[in-house]
Amino acid sequence: MSTLVLDSASRWFGNVVAVNDVSLTIGPGVTGLLGPNGAGKTTLMAMMSGFLAPSAGHVTLDGRPVWRNTETYRQIGLVPERELSFGYLTGRQFVRANADLHRLPDAAAATERILGVVDMVEPAGRRLDTYSKGMRQRIKIAAALVHDPAVLLLDEPFNGVDPRQRMHLMDLLHRLGDEGRTVLFSSHILEEVERLARHIEVVVSGRHAASGDFGAIRRLMTDRPVQYAVQSSDNRTLASVLMAQESVRAVSLRGEHLDVQVGDLGSFAVDLPGLARQHDVTLFELSPSDESLESVFAYLVAR
């Protein structure tokens, strides 16, 4: 059981702040690090794996700093986003080299065991440069797990992996979390994180925006003011009807459209069809005008 702690950690590059005063505690189980591209996830991962010094604050694993501390790697398994450039090695040779670098007492047996865990026994005799993206990802995970670490850090592990292999990887990470390991993975896709992680940490623009179980995060993301563009047979009537609803915050006419700002997405979605029918208004179009993940994140930051 190991705990990774970030205490007011910041990292800047010149005058660009990549990570801004983040405090996190990552304990056993699967944790998802969610944020849009460029939010600072990779920088956070690099600091947590000892490959970047925090400009301010501390990053510790079980109380010991990770930066310039070679011994922490006995406890950490790291799956970087970087491609493997060891194309001239076979999968087995690569995993075996990792086992040897850890000076495992029975490196050969550990290699075969972990190849079995990631289901890569059969293709392990082939060179890495013949592998598909998903296979390379599994070999990277095998290499990170070969020494049975308490902490597993994965940077965007599902990028470019096809759906079937993604399922397989998710099952694997689930199992590792249930075994009591501290598993942290980063992703910019909410659905991905939601399916796998019990606990989610959200980072946006280098700041820690939200933290909680996936239900809380999902609620934060759905129970937020949303902007809709509505087109109907009678926009003015619909506007007055909508304005009377508690879930609606503002309505404005914009050419052929009605812009509706909604405070409570759930009840608005349930009520709208009935209200329209009741007042004889036909709805032609209903589209969220800011449903991008970025706007969701922007809301979380501004909150």
Add this chain to the structure above:
Amino acid sequence: MINTTIAKLALQALLGRRRFFLLLAFPVLLIGLVALVTALVDGDAAYEVLPGLGYPLVLPLVAILAASSVLGPEVDDGSIVYLLSKPVNRYGIAISKWLVALGATLVAGALPILVAALITGDSTRATALFVGAVVAGTAYSALFLAISAVTRHAVIASLMFVLVWESLLGNLFTGIAWLSISQWGLRIGHEVSSALPDPANLGYAIVASLVVTVVGAWFAGDRLRSFSLTGDE
């Protein structure tokens, strides 16, 4: 201190890439050229190829290729994190990689110089040049390894050192002999045969070669200790 797994991987990196054939081409061409000139031209013209081309150019180029092959690509694309995310002493990694680069430099750089020099006759002179090449090759490989650990433009920076500093400026200003690895090697070789020039103080040449070698390997290890993984730039 020496890590056999790292050394094995470095050797595979050296042999497994296309660069290896370039590394092989240098000694073959050098020996071929010297053999050809020996056969065609009378006098000592064939030997002149060695202090003129083989020693000041082929040897450092081989050292650059070797040093940058064992470390350069991994630092460039960040895949060295796969080696560094292990509880392995960073100085051990640097020394293991340096030994592989040194081995390649001696086999593909210094040894061919000896063979080519023997073709031209006078084995004392050949031995002297070989001694110089071993000394210079040792210091070169450590220096270029250190450069590979610092910058993505290691090959360019190393070439600048050899071509501009040692060759171009070294020929114009004799004082550069004090800061030129190839001159130190020649000075140490001079002890074996006076056919080699005497550009600097012997004690200084020995100490300077040692310092560059030790500091180079140590510095590479220290840079690996502080290796930072930044996002895609």
